[in-house]
Amino acid sequence: MIRGTVHIETEICKGCELCIAACPQDSLALSSNINRKGYRYVELVQDNCTGCVNCALVCPDSAITVFRQSKSAVRKIVSASV
Amino acid sequence: MNTITIPDEMELVYSKPETITDTPLHYCPGCTHGVIHRVLMEVVNEMGIAEQTVGVAPVGCSVFAYNYMNIDMQEAAHGRASAVATGIRRVLPEKYVFSYQGDGDLAAIGTAETIHSVNRGENILIVFVNNGIYGMTGGQMAPTTLLGMVTSTTPFGREQSAMGYPIKMTDLVAQLPGAYYVTRQAAYTAATVRKLKKAIEKAFQFQTRKKGTCFIEVVSNCPSGWKMTPIEANDWLEKNMLPMYPLGDLKVPKE
Numbered sequence: 001m002i003r004g005t006v007h008i009e010t011e012i013c014k015g016c017e018l019c020i021a022a023c024p025q026d027s028l029a030l031s032s033n034i035n036r037k038g039y040r041y042v043e044l045v046q047d048n049c050t051g052c053v054n055c056a057l058v059c060p061d062s063a064i065t066v067f068r069q070s071k072s073a074v075r076k077i078v079s080a081s082v
Numbered sequence: 083m084n085t086i087t088i089p090d091e092m093e094l095v096y097s098k099p100e101t102i103t104d105t106p107l108h109y110c111p112g113c114t115h116g117v118i119h120r121v122l123m124e125v126v127n128e129m130g131i132a133e134q135t136v137g138v139a140p141v142g143c144s145v146f147a148y149n150y151m152n153i154d155m156q157e158a159a160h161g162r163a164s165a166v167a168t169g170i171r172r173v174l175p176e177k178y179v180f181s182y183q184g185d186g187d188l189a190a191i192g193t194a195e196t197i198h199s200v201n202r203g204e205n206i207l208i209v210f211v212n213n214g215i216y217g218m219t220g221g222q223m224a225p226t227t228l229l230g231m232v233t234s235t236t237p238f239g240r241e242q243s244a245m246g247y248p249i250k251m252t253d254l255v256a257q258l259p260g261a262y263y264v265t266r267q268a269a270y271t272a273a274t275v276r277k278l279k280k281a282i283e284k285a286f287q288f289q290t291r292k293k294g295t296c297f298i299e300v301v302s303n304c305p306s307g308w309k310m311t312p313i314e315a316n317d318w319l320e321k322n323m324l325p326m327y328p329l330g331d332l333k334v335p336k337e
């Protein structure tokens with residue numbers, strides 16, 4: 001499985017939860033903490049993100065940056081497992 | 083710009099475009115205005131036309147769009163954005179010019195400007211954000227409000243006998259000879275956002291042909307005006323708005 005991760009700008013996040021609904025991996029959830037504006041922000045709660053970008057596409061506040069395992073890293077893992 | 087370090091062995095696959103400023107959006111949580119702003123600006127950024135693009139902001143919740151889109155912007159009086167865009171494009175014919183308008187703006191007070199701008203075949207892109215309500219002023223009924231839909235001025239639901247039918251502006255303008263590309267899109271799921279981006283790309287490319295007006299309706303939400311959570315609003319949009327405002331192309335140019 002391709003591995004990815006997200007960076008969430010927690011001070012920008014308004015806790016609308018649209019990214020949580022859009023994530024096919026259930027990787028995201030609302031934090032029990034709040035940000036300076038008083039919103040419960042979203043955080044990555046499982047280490048199973050694939051970097052599919054769905055969450056970032058539906059985020060109205062552009063709070064999400066997405067990363068994915070680079071091709072060279074994938075190659076390294078593949079060659080290590082053969 | 084906040085700096086974010088790329089995690090080890092990872093590459094960046096998605097980040098906000100440079101054409102979106104770092105100013106926090108004033109929109110309510112979950113409002114699709116933010117998504118549509120970003121998709122528009124992604125296209126401008128990827129086409130490398132930020133210096134050649136002029137946007138016209140409306141009156142409505144998106145009145146401050148010029149604070150968020152990092153390009154030349156002009157504010158227009160309520161409903162007049164397509165007329166203002168007409169002027170800009172005629173004076174600066176090599177610029178890419180778009181107006182960004184809500185349904186209260188475009189389909190109520192600005193109906194005449196909209197119809198005549200398209201009928202004249204102005205070489206502009208009109209982005210029509212249809213959330214079926216006047217968001218900014220407190221959720222009053224708009225011409226696009228669905229029959230039976232509860233708003234602050236239709237507390238028992240919009241009733242046809244007194245308030246008429248919801249108006250399908252996109253279907254109307256598609257009939258006009260000046261319309262070159264007319265499509266109805268949405269921005270409430272990752273798949274609809276991807277399609278919206280393709281439509282906006284086409285519309286910007288078509289502008290250089292100078293063959294007429296491009297018109298993109300984006301069926302949108304207004305969680306605050308609809309009195310729903312953003313997730314409920316998007317479900318409601320799919321079940322109620324889309325049957326009335328079905329997605330797809332209404333007019334595509336013959337190549």
Ligand SMILES: Cc1ncc(C[n+]2csc(CCOP(=O)(O)OP(=O)(O)O)c2C)c(N)n1
Binds near residue numbers: 141160213215224
């Ligand atoms: C000439 C004039 N008439 C009325 C208003 C009040 N007004 C401000 S925004 C608005 C409607 C906005 O609704 P819409 O275009 O649907 O945008 P939304 O806020 O839903 O994004 C109205 C009637 C105004 N500002 N100027």
Ligand code: SF4
Binds near residue numbers: 022025026027028056
């Ligand atoms: S990138 Fe995809 S898998 Fe990862 S958190 Fe976002 S939606 Fe979930």
Ligand code: SF4
Binds near residue numbers: 305306
């Ligand atoms: S009132 Fe409606 S349209 Fe306006 S910002 Fe809030 S949710 Fe968006």
